[in-house]
Amino acid sequence: MNKTLLAGISAAILAVSVSGASAQTKLSRNEIINSLQGAQQEVDVSADELQKAAFENIQKYPGANSPGNLPLWDKLASLRQFNVEITFDLNSARIKPESYETVGLIADALHTPYLQGQTFYIVGHTDATGTREYNLELSIKRAKSVREALVTTFQVPAEYLQAVGLGEEQLRDPSKPDSGINRRVQLINVGYR
Amino acid sequence: MRRLIFAFTTGVLLATAPAAFAQTVGFAEAIKILSVSCGKDIDKFCKSATLANNGIGKCLAENQAKVSEKCNADRAVVASLIQERLAAQAAAPKICDRDAAQYCKGVKAGAGHILRCLLKAQPSVSAKCNTAIDLAGYR
Numbered sequence: 207m208n209k210t211l212l213a214g215i216s217a218a219i220l221a222v223s224v225s226g227a228s229a230q231t232k233l234s235r236n237e238i239i240n241s242l243q244g245a246q247q248e249v250d251v252s253a254d255e256l257q258k259a260a261f262e263n264i265q266k267y268p269g270a271n272s273p274g275n276l277p278l279w280d281k282l283a284s285l286r287q288f289n290v291e292i293t294f295d296l297n298s299a300r301i302k303p304e305s306y307e308t309v310g311l312i313a314d315a316l317h318t319p320y321l322q323g324q325t326f327y328i329v330g331h332t333d334a335t336g337t338r339e340y341n342l343e344l345s346i347k348r349a350k351s352v353r354e355a356l357v358t359t360f361q362v363p364a365e366y367l368q369a370v371g372l373g374e375e376q377l378r379d380p381s382k383p384d385s386g387i388n389r390r391v392q393l394i395n396v397g398y399r
Numbered sequence: 400m401r402r403l404i405f406a407f408t409t410g411v412l413l414a415t416a417p418a419a420f421a422q423t424v425g426f427a428e429a430i431k432i433l434s435v436s437c438g439k440d441i442d443k444f445c446k447s448a449t450l451a452n453n454g455i456g457k458c459l460a461e462n463q464a465k466v467s468e469k470c471n472a473d474r475a476v477v478a479s480l481i482q483e484r485l486a487a488q489a490a491a492p493k494i495c496d497r498d499a500a501q502y503c504k505g506v507k508a509g510a511g512h513i514l515r516c517l518l519k520a521q522p523s524v525s526a527k528c529n530t531a532i533d534l535a536g537y538r
Contacts, residue, residue, distance in 0.1 A: 235425065243510070300449050303434035303441050309450065310427030317426070317488055318537060320511035354451035360426050361485055398509075 233290065233308060238315035238393075241288040245324050245397035251281050253327055253368035257346070260375045264338050271334060271383060272375045279376055282327075286395040289378070292352060299347035301355060309352060312393065313360035316367075325366050325399050328353050329392040334374040334383030346371030352391055423487050423534050429480035436473035440466045487534035494531040498524045 259278045267273045290312065292305045301309060315321060330349035332341040349369035356362040377388045434441075437459060441448070444465060445458035459466055459474050466474075495517060499506075502523055503516035514537055517524055532538055 235427065300447070303438040306434040306450065307427045307431040310425065310430040313426040314536065317485075318511065319514040322511075323509060351449060351451065355449070358452045359430070359450050360481065 233311055235311050235314040235318075238288055238290075238311060239318060239320050242286050242315065242326070242393060242395045243320045245286055245395040247285065247397065249281065249285060249396045251278050251396075253370050256282070256327070256329075256372075257370050260342055260370075260372045263375050264342065270338075272338065272377070274380060276372070276376050282394055282396075285397075288393045289390045290393070291389070292348075292391050294348055294351075297344065299344070299351040301351060309355050310360065312352075313356055313362055316356065316362045317360075321395070323366070323398060325368065325396050327392075327394040327396055328356075328367060328369045329394060330369070330371045331376060331378065331388060331390050331392065332374050333385060333388040334377065338374055340373075342371060342373030342375065344371070345373045349391065423484045423536065424480055425536050426481060426484060429477050429484070432473050432480075433477045437466070437470035440470045484536060487531070488536070491528075491531040491535040491537065495524075495528040498528040 256276075256278055259276050263272060263276055290308055292308055293302045294300060294305075295302060316326070328349050330345035330352070332345050334341075346369070349371045353367050353369040356367060357364045374383065374388065377383055378390060379385055379387050382388075433455070437455075440459065440462070441455060444462040445455055448454040448458035456474060456478060459470065463471055495513075498517060498520075499513050502520040503513050506512050506516045514532070517528065517532065518538065521529060
């Protein structure tokens with residue numbers, strides 16, 4: 207009796223998580239904590255500088271595509287970080303209900319003592335379809351939207367979260383600029399400041 | 400379909416409750432209830448509302464006459480689940496103060512060091528503090 211019940215339960219859980227995970231493998235709070243904890247380095251790149259660098263990159267290297275790495279990026283690349291996929295309405299910063307759970311998981315992680323007191327950049331990225339200017343603006347709005355959801359709905363202290371949008375200036379896979387793999391929200395632990 | 404979801408929720412309750420003795424749930428688990436119970440209503444009635452500043456909650460409240468019964472019941476539950484977890488997390492450090500002083504002497508505060516110490520010292524730690532850690536979702 208017990209065994210059947212248990213089997214039934216795990217079947218239900220499997221069914222739900224498989225369908226929920228079609229776009230990404232099932233994410234857990236601890237996975238986010240493990241990737242983000244242990245900030246040690248001093249980082250001298252402010253969120254404003256990073257944001258400015260993205261705008262300057264478009265001015266300096268105009269054209270359909272970004273030439274590659276943002277100059278400041280190397281300083282952030284070695285920091286503790288994590289990429290998540292959050293889905294938004296088309297051309298909008300409105301988070302789709304299907305991604306509420308992912309935002310909740312980020313909140314679960316940020317509310318643990320392992321990560322409390324450290325500052326995080328929430329960096330929005332798009333793929334390369336559409337103009338660079340448009341993508342940059344959209345990614346800024348989306349990063350802000352995630353930050354606001356964390357700060358208001360889940361009450362993560364506002365002083366520890368900064369939103370930055372990089373549009374298509376820092377692709378995850380430059381060999382496939384239009385691929386969905388480039389659309390992501392990146393959390394970067396910039397330590398105690 | 401509705402029965403299936405109900406069965407699933409019961410399954411989760413059965414599966415998680417005994418493992419953690421948790422009376423609070425995490426933020427992800429709480430907000431997931433909102434997307435499951437209210438996802439369709441949100442997409443129908445709250446196309447321009449966002450998760451920020453309780454926009455979704457306000458929109459669903461404004462449209463409560465049109466929103467599904469299940470969603471109306473669950474949206475209040477979700478809000479209180481989030482508040483309960485926040486309260487439990489705020490309370491835990493104070494409740495565990497004495498245990499930390501006793502079992503984690505010399506452990507540097509910050510970056511979860513004290514929590515790690517308290518988790519390791521679980522058998523000696525007071526029942527009150529262990530429960531507080533459970534309720535905060537810190538185990």
